[in-house]
Amino acid sequence: MAAVVVALLTAAAPLSAPAHAAPQADRQVVGDAGLTIKTTVGISGEDLERLRAQGRQSGTPARPAEPQVADRAAQHDQRQRVPALSLIEGQRAANRQIAAHPQPARPASEALPGPMVAAPIGEQPAAARVTECFDAGGADAGIGRVHNRFTYCARIKLTAEYWRIDNKGIPVEKEGTTTGTIEIFTQGDDKERRVRVFSRIQEDSVDYDWGPFDNIFVAPNVPLSLIGHCSEEFETCHATRGAATMAWVTWDNNSRWFYWDVYNHEVVTEGRDKLSFNRWYVSAFTDSRQYRTIRPGNTAPRLTRRDSATYFQRFGTRYPKACVFAETIPxxxxxxxxxxxxxxxxxxxxxxxxxxxxxxxxxxxxxxxxxxxxxxxxxxxxxxxxxxxxxxxxxxxxxxxxxxxxxxxxxxxxxxxxxxxxxxxxxxxxxxxxxxxxxxxxxxxxxxxxxxxxxxxxxxxxxxxxxxxxxxxxxxxxxxxxxxxxxxxxxxxxxxxxxxxxxxxxxxxx
Structure with missing residues (x-):
């Protein structure tokens, strides 16, 4: 029996669990006190014993492996597409989030340059901007921190429960729990209709509660994949690159960010400046020889506004398109x-x-x-x-x-x-x-x-x-x-x- 992975995140509806699945008290709980992701993972007894045998044979703890970033074409598309929002629908959705989760004002010290011109989007985010956003407060509560119209960050607690499943795929015995913290840092572009979504597991945030032997030889080797998506149909938007996949122990010893670009197309737009709203999210899943995803875990989608206004320029440089975060008050x-x-x-x-x-x-x-x-x-x-x-x-x-x-x-x-x-x-x-x-x-x-x-x-x-x-x-x-x-x-x-x-x-x- 192949292993079964079921992920429940903040935006996902609770899973209708079998009678012998995790009890109701263990289900996902999400509130303003913190952002929480809870996943439930199934693994067959045969696969689990094979992993334990490999651990006994090696006689050494798991070591970090090189990360893998898959080709987009190789990824199984498990997205649930939603219709594009009209401008009034998007604005109302933004207003609801703003009212429910008031964002703090910009930091008192605005020593760093503004997001335009001085904040190019690179392979890795600028360390000073990451620090500024996370240190400003609010990244680990509510909807995360919409730091300004071009910057978003969040820390999301991740709890993964691992259950032995029978030959019908029904969870029958809890084997252990792995916890960690997902970090997300996202930049809006000032020249394209895109956001770049960076994500990683916070370094040294992973803990294992599987028992003395499994904590060393089994749990660290369980793989985890992260990928960025857009919510709407392909003619409206698309995301680039495939998933980043590593074992838990590798994520925990990794400081590198992985990124996905979420683009909006000038197809479903309104007005002189070709306006439209898009949503993006990060998905956690596992697809491998031993593991099979039944339902991926998706973070709550964040709302962005895209435009193609032609009248923005500074010092001879034009900014003909952009993407800004809608869930904050300019x-x-x-x-x-x-x-x-x-x-x-x-x-x-x-x-x-x-x-x-x-x-x-x-x-x-x-x-x-x-x-x-x-x-x-x-x-x-x-x-x-x-x-x-x-x-x-x-x-x-x-x-x-x-x-x-x-x-x-x-x-x-x-x-x-x-x-x-x-x-x-x-x-x-x-x-x-x-x-x-x-x-x-x-x-x-x-x-x-x-x-x-x-x-x-x-x-x-x-x-x-x-x-x-x-x-x-x-x-x-x-x-x-x-x-x-x-x-x-x-x-x-x-x-x-x-x-x-x-x-x-x-x-x-x-």
Whole structure:
């Protein structure tokens, strides 16, 4: 009887076990306290005794063997394909995960360069970025850590139970348990519609509980395979390379990452920028002469958004396609203590005390009709709060012009809208020798001065005189942020545009 391997991971439904299988209490348990993978492996008594005999004959413990990476064509495809998600379906799925598992903000120290340009995807991930992601917290709980729009990491506890099976394949006696930790580090690409999924077993994380003899001569030699997959049909996406297969003892003494590229095709897309959502996952299985996989173990699929926007560039280099992680909230962080403090203070006041900002809702002495509601404040875990949508001069010239005209009217009383702010705009215009007029929401957003909220159509923005140097530095950070977090420009032609267009927030850090 060939050995039988049954894998249950976080995303898989519980296996309908035979009457003599592992008891209900031993079934998989998954919660926010940690990511857990539990596998159940069957092995025939004949095969088990053969392994024990080989151990007695060798008289030495198992030694690490060279890893094997199989050709994709040689792999048995056990994937369960799912239909592609529409944009609204994908965004709703991302919102649910964000609400259930609020991701921590980026680390306070942003010493490393941003993910664009400075983070090429290589055969092995950059050690500093791996450390940054795992050390930031959250990698071993919830959905793992979506560190930013281009970086994801997770540590997943793996428990493999090995059962002797009878000639009908029914588990009859537990032989032992092997435990370890799977590490996953994934990078989104800034020039292709792909992610590179790196995975390995954390070094020195494997333990065996099979009994004194089997712990040395049997359990370490049991093989384990890992492979990366996409969830959707082949015409939508595909993953490259075959499985990495090693014995447990080899995985445990290995620091090398193995990777798979998950590509999305420009087939099922929406909108100007050819948008689509894809899911990817890592599968654990065993297929060999002794072992046969009945059900592979699949990690919970993670959601990515792919695009082919043509307007991203930096220093002459273009970034025509990209893949970002959807299950996090895009947000720009400004520091109060910085070389752009004036701008940070202005935004903080606009977000937290909007009624104390200019333009006023009514002239002095006139009752205010309502409160000002200025959007864009970052709330961890809330992707439904009113956010900001990017616009560009090339794609939205009239919108950008309107923002500028209303800002100049509220700051300087200039036409064509100066008359609207004569009694409510800045009482003293900025001193143009050292100051500039700063507006929030930004001039490069749909929510800027010229485009109020349809439900509250007047004056839901703020202007303030700020130091010109501060304004220049803060503006540079905003331009870099649009590239580094791949914030797409507003596309009014999308179905339900306010739900599916990229939106972002501003976090003022004290």
């Amino acid at each position: 947000h720009l962080t400004y520091d109060l203590v910085s070389d752009y403090t004036d701008v940070s203070l202005h935004i903080w006041h606009a977000q937290n005390n909007p009624n104390d900002t200019y333009p006023m809702l009514a002239p002095d002495g006139v009752p205010w009709p309502r409160d000002k509601k200025i959007p864009g404040k970052f709330f961890p875990g809330d992707n439904t709060a009113p956010g900001l949508h990017r616009i560009t001069g090339e794609l939205h010239p009239a919108l950008v012009e309107a923002n500028s005209d209303h800002k100049n009217g509220a700051c300087y009383g200039k036409p064509p809208y100066g008359h609207m702010y004569q009694l409510t705009g800045l009482p003293v215009p900025p001193d143009t020798t050292i100051e500039e007029c700063d507006e929030y929401p930004f001039a490069s957003t749909l929510e800027g001065a010229g485009h109020p909220d349809p439900e509250n159509p007047d004056f839901n923005f703020s202007v303030e005189a700020v130091n010109g140097h501060d304004n220049s530095v803060a503006g540079g950070k905003l331009i870099a942020y649009y590239l580094d977090d791949r914030i797409l420009a507003w596309d009014a032609g999308l179905e339900q545009p306010y739900q599916v267009n990229d939106k972002f927030y501003v976090n003022i850090r004290g």
